[in-house]
Amino acid sequence: MERHEELFVSIRKIIRAIDIRSRKLSKEAGVTGPQLIILQELARIKGVTAKEVSTQVNLSQATVTNILDRLESKHFIKRVRSESDRRRVALFLTDEGKEALLNAPQPIEESFVETFSALKDWEQFQLLSSVERIAEMMGASGIDAAPVLNLGDLDSHNQAQDNKND
Amino acid sequence: MERHEELFVSIRKIIRAIDIRSRKLSKEAGVTGPQLIILQELARIKGVTAKEVSTQVNLSQATVTNILDRLESKHFIKRVRSESDRRRVALFLTDEGKEALLNAPQPIEESFVETFSALKDWEQFQLLSSVERIAEMMGASGIDAAPVLNLGDLDSHNQAQDNKND
DNA sequence: GAATAATAATTAGTAGTCTAATCATTACAG
DNA sequence: CTGTAATGATTAGACTACTAATTATTATTC
Numbered sequence A, B: 001m002e003r004h005e006e007l008f009v010s011i012r013k014i015i016r017a018i019d020i021r022s023r024k025l026s027k028e029a030g031v032t033g034p035q036l037i038i039l040q041e042l043a044r045i046k047g048v049t050a051k052e053v054s055t056q057v058n059l060s061q062a063t064v065t066n067i068l069d070r071l072e073s074k075h076f077i078k079r080v081r082s083e084s085d086r087r088r089v090a091l092f093l094t095d096e097g098k099e100a101l102l103n104a105p106q107p108i109e110e111s112f113v114e115t116f117s118a119l120k121d122w123e124q125f126q127l128l129s130s131v132e133r134i135a136e137m138m139g140a141s142g143i144d145a146a147p148v149l150n151l152g153d154l155d156s157h158n159q160a161q162d163n164k165n166d
Numbered sequence C: 001g002a003a004t005a006a007t008a009a010t011t012a013g014t015a016g017t018c019t020a021a022t023c024a025t026t027a028c029a030g
Numbered sequence D: 001c002t003g004t005a006a007t008g009a010t011t012a013g014a015c016t017a018c019t020a021a022t023t024a025t026t027a028t029t030c
Helices: A001-031 A033-042 A050-057 A063-072 A095-103 A110-118 A119-138 B003-029 B033-044 B050-057 B061-073 B096-101 B110-118 B119-139
Strands: A075-080 A089-093 B079-082 B089-093
Touching: A001 A033, A001 B003, A001 B110, A001 B119, A033 A050, A033 A063, A033 A089, A050 A063, A050 A089, A089 A095, A089 B003, A095 B079, A110 A119, A110 B003, A110 B119, A119 B003, A119 B033, A119 B119, B003 B033, B003 B079, B003 B096, B033 B050, B033 B061, B033 B089, B050 B089, B061 B079, B089 B096, B110 B119
Parallel strands: none
Antiparallel strands: A075 A089, B079 B089
């Protein structure tokens, strides 16, 4: 097998690992990975719009709507049509949503973060730049992907309100 | 942003790049990435079963059935129930399927393969082992992922017929 | 040889993801 | 002010992907 094929094997393993994590999350915490990421975003910026979320987490608006629908049907979020601009819909966590968020583990396997953080600095850098380089080579340079955002901050800094335009 | 978060950003970029490639493929060649991979597998082993494909390309049997349905409705494959063991269904490319396969580009962007292959050996190795290490850390060690298989071989070595059991 | 296991394929149901199209509303231009 | 842009959200339609359940068939066991 060629090197680049082996590379793809590993990439697909990573993709599956992420998928598996998401399903596990869904079973244990009642929310999937993407749902969790969006909940975190709503926690970070109160009254954020779907558009803003979609920019921040770098998913299409349609995907965000889709996920919001599910979160809403679980009563984890509220949609409030804006009065000043009736095209916009402001998004808020419900108490249930906050609860779910607090009880949910990280979207990434904790053990991964631990293991990774325990590596020497240059090793971390090594891994990171390898992956970045591959992303680059795959023409992914133009793509903006979202970080898997940090939890915390349920009630702090919701002042990052005004990022209307990119 | 933390290192491991940056890492995830890059991983997600890669995932999206693969997705984008698949959609492009679908538009230009009439088959998506996964469909192409499965077509290649059918080309490699004539009369392969869905079970075998699912093991080889490392997707669940249900997913394979799903993709086969689409390939069948495009008349790219034929399903033939085995006489000797009526649980099994042997899979074959139709002439149309072979045609599609020959005209389709690689599931991976050619430019990637070129760029990657042009790297020095130790660099390739470097990238590969970084990704492998990450896969490992993500608990993906138990996961068996398929290579994105090589085309070619439309009429050669179909002697790898007898891998019934893993 | 009949009951039980295992195996192969499929179906049912859920999710994420995208593009393109639609709808409502606001902004802008003349 | 009225008609055309642009913008934000949603809907429609495809596809991948999974687990669990079902169906049909073969293998095994008593």
